[in-house]
Amino acid sequence: MTEKRIFQYFANNQWHDPAEGEYIDSENPATGEVWARIPDCREADVNRAVAVAKSAFYDGPWGRMQPAERGRALRRIGDVISKNADRLGAIETQDNGKLPSMITPGLKPGQWQVDSWHYYAGMCDKFEGRVIPAEAPNIHNYMTWEPFGVVAQVLPWNSPLGTLIWKLAPCLAAGNTVVLKPSEHSSCSTLELMDVLLEADLPPGVLNVVTGYGPTTAAPMIEHPDVRMVSFTGGTAGGKAAAVAAAQQVKPVVMELGGKSPQIVFPDADIELAVNGVAAGIFPPGGQSCISGSRLLVHADVIDEFTNRLVDVVRKARVGDPLDPATQIGPMANRPHYEAVLNRIAAAEAAGHILLLDGRSACRDAGYYIGPTIFADVPNSADLAQNEVFGPVVSTEAWTDEADAIRLANDTIYGLAAGIWSQDVARAMRVANRIEAGTVYINNYFNAATQSPVGGMKQSGYGRENGWEGMRCFMQTKSVWLSTDPHQPDPFE
Structure with missing residues (x-):
């Protein structure tokens, strides 16, 4: 030993x-x-x-x-x-x-x-x-x-x-x-x-x-x-x-x-770009990121095409030993969390949600491995859509109206991050302005930079890290009053 x-x-x-x-x-x-x-x-x-x-x-x-x-x-x-x-x-x-x-x-x-x-x-x-x-x-x-x-x-x-x-x-x-x-x-x-x-x-x-x-x-x-x-x-x-x-x-x-970040896919989105971006935004770290975009809100006109292509892309992911150069997704970080994610998958299945890809096939006798898992037609009110899993698990829901998509995206206690996929830049910026999240990605996901502030809205937290704001949070201000001609008359004379 x-x-x-x-x-x-x-x-x-x-x-x-x-x-x-x-x-x-x-x-x-x-x-x-x-x-x-x-x-x-x-x-x-x-x-x-x-x-x-x-x-x-x-x-x-x-x-x-x-x-x-x-x-x-x-x-x-x-x-x-x-x-x-x-x-x-x-x-x-x-x-x-x-x-x-x-x-x-x-x-x-x-x-x-x-x-x-x-x-x-x-x-x-x-x-x-x-x-x-x-x-x-x-x-x-x-x-x-x-x-x-x-x-x-x-x-x-x-x-x-x-x-x-x-x-x-x-x-x-x-x-x-x-x-x-x-x-x-x-x-x-x-x-x-x-x-x-x-x-x-x-x-x-x-x-x-x-x-x-x-x-x-x-x-x-x-x-x-x-x-x-x-x-x-x-x-x-x-x-x-x-x-x-x-x-x-x-x-x-x-x-x-925590977060339960939505990703809104519009009908004019570049589907290949959106599928690859969504997959990259959750699965490589095994969903173990606060900003994982695990709540997929896809327009009804493209949801079938999008979901099928997403399944095809992520089912190829190689789950295994992180020291193996061929591995693309490693294990869950610890045993209690591994067991919690497995329980959440089982609960979602028991709730009747459609399981398109079951990551439990990656489980093995030693180590804490779960592969990409995709549930379809999960209503936004469901536990799977509302509560953070922090594992390689996504859910999809269809929408038809832009206002409804925004409502669904904001219908959560969290507000950490969100993704928007559309080739209409004006629309994407308009929607971004209405999303209640500290970070919004348009036609990309999971980027970070030292100079760019990070933080949440609602129950995803307050204050900011990174950038000028990140340092300002660790400082306090003091106001000093200096008299250059000290003279204080007797206030009671």
Whole structure:
């Protein structure tokens, strides 16, 4: 039997065993075998991490560092990550089953995950204050931007390194210190990154990682009185719990939550383009993306042609071991989620929805594999159309009127992303303006860029990550009133 790797948690640029000595098994989803153990951190470990983050902000060099110097630190981080891209990618594949082709290239120079560090490095000294006209004589009123202090960040299991980078780069650029909690299902690549970042010479305490479960690790971190802000990515239920906890101490929260993203296919759409785009927008990552466009709203005139071609395209997908170069779709990231997706497929079948392609044929004795699954004629009111599956499962519904298509697209508690497929640009833009989603794609899907903000509407969250807005969320404004001729008469004379 292969020896299991034992990880420690990271605080003050040092590695620590959990105070209570408990660990959590981490399985390789490609095989179902335990390959590593991560610390089950509790309140004492969280307190240590928050204490050193607070000290680094108030007493250490980070809190006094000039913005341009922080920028140089962020450039070093980007360069170190690039140098270790293969090492980091290998750990993430082993820990959550993601294909190396979806991880490692993004950590190389010229790709957005590395460019994020350089982008925000350049923004460090670009947040300029301003002078505000004051009506009183000899009074100057000016505004400055300031960091919050210690920020708690909670990460999901589906894309640990990618999500970490688009949270961490703007947060550090703004001058905050950070305590991170990755998902208990995929903590190893984040911990490996901390070892890599020791080469970047960050001051101790600037970046800290505790691992464990939501109730016993994330909760005391969010509730800690020295944590000033919370950034959360995950499911809507978890986001609500985080928001409630933060609200008890009136802490600002930025959160990117679940989605049930619609894709509207118009009768004039390029069907081949739309089919390929829809398939690419959900199936390669196994549907394990918040913006997966899994709710297909197709015009009645083309729904048969569209659906038949979609089935023909995705049934060819090669599901298997992520380390096999021929594999196009890897496993579900962990066993509880694998079982949940299988249950959702069975429930949809039991509800009488037409199953055109059954991904359960990809299941095997070892590992957590599910192939592309397509249900037809699923009404928008159905559980399958309303609730996030987070797996390689799509549903179709026909429509005949543009207004009805928009109504169906918006008839959901979510508002993260949407897709529009039409060769009529004016119509596509008109519909995009009426879709309630933080990101709308027209004749493409699944693109992202460091400079483009990401976030949700409705119960898909609030606040934005990436771009100028992504850094602004990690800063607060201060208004200063300066008298150039101090004179205060006795107000009671």
